[in-house]
């Protein structure tokens with residue numbers, strides 16, 4: 573009928589998204605019906621709140637243990653089938669080592685911390701039962717877990733928490749397995765370095781007293797998206813990002829390398845070496861290989877949405 577297939581795809585995808593969002597009003601299938609209670613340590617926080625909601629929607633009995641609730645700890649832990657730790661990174665390991673050493677033998681001890689090596693190690697030392705580490709690769713404002721990624725680091729007795737992985741799959745998330753060290757290595761670039769350079773980008777705009785209204789007025793869609801990514805960081809918790817950056821001391825090397833490359837590129841600019849710039853551009857393009865055109869296609873769709881959302 574002359575209607576663009578892309579239009580129909582957009583409408584169907586929009587309907588699917590609405591359907592994922594509305595799932596929350598209906599609830600999810602409960603995989604494990606004889607678990608006992610779930611205790612979320614730090615459950616009043618951002619991510620704890622999201623997981624509390626998902627677990628309750630799936631029929632689990634959830635109790636919260638936040639910073640002023642430790643007098644109730646013994647009674648809350650006594651019938652816990654799972655304890656989920658989601659407190660600020662800086663206090664996670666100490667809390668696990670000092671306060672989670674007397675959980676029931678078969679209780680699952682799990683966490684949602686953005687770094688994995690030290691917390692998983694601390695959980696294995698503190699508790700002799702099943703242990704598993706998670707890292708949700710999204711913030712608390714996702715709306716739905718559909719298609720979101722959760723990294724899982726196996727700790728001990730995976731057969732005892734297999735149901736939890738199935739439950740997460742029911743929520744629509746994709747599980748990616750990783751050794752804690754491999755996860756943390758990847759996070760140096762994906763998180764510590766990325767957040768740090770985003771921080772510096774924002775710091776620079778602030779120090780230069782850039783006028784955001786004007787920047788937006790003159791921005792191409794991709795610049796608007798970049799500005800949104802940078803501004804988004806500063807709408808979140810400074811403690812979370814400080815912890816992510818400062819907890820991974822090794823990321824200093826990656827950040828120093830970045831600075832060296834920046835300096836070298838600046839030197840090239842200062843001496844007006846356009847040919848060398850083009851040569852390096854081509855080297856990087858070759859290195860990206862098929863990913864470069866793939867990213868161009870993906871970003872084209874994102875930019876169309878950004879454009880649709882523009883008010884003027």
Ligand SMILES: NC(=O)C1=CN([C@@H]2O[C@H](COP(=O)(O)OP(=O)(O)OC[C@H]3O[C@@H](n4cnc5c(N)ncnc54)[C@H](O)[C@@H]3O)[C@@H](O)[C@H]2O)C=CC1
Pocket residue numbers: 613614615616617618619620637638639640658659660661663664667684685686687707708709710711712809812
């Ligand atoms: N917010 C995010 O976008 C993401 C956070 N994470 C991880 O989730 C964890 C929690 O982060 P958020 O929810 O953002 O932090 P948050 O600051 O919103 O929540 C932390 C909660 O822990 C509580 N708490 C502090 N000290 C405590 C103590 N001694 N005992 C019990 N509770 C205590 C706080 O009162 C608060 O309710 C962190 O490990 C973070 O790395 C992981 C992925 C995304």
Ligand SMILES: O=C(O)C(=O)Cc1ccc(O)cc1
Pocket residue numbers: 685686708709710711712804805
């Ligand atoms: O929403 C954003 O901008 C994030 O980047 C959220 C986020 C924060 C910390 C993590 O460990 C994982 C995801």
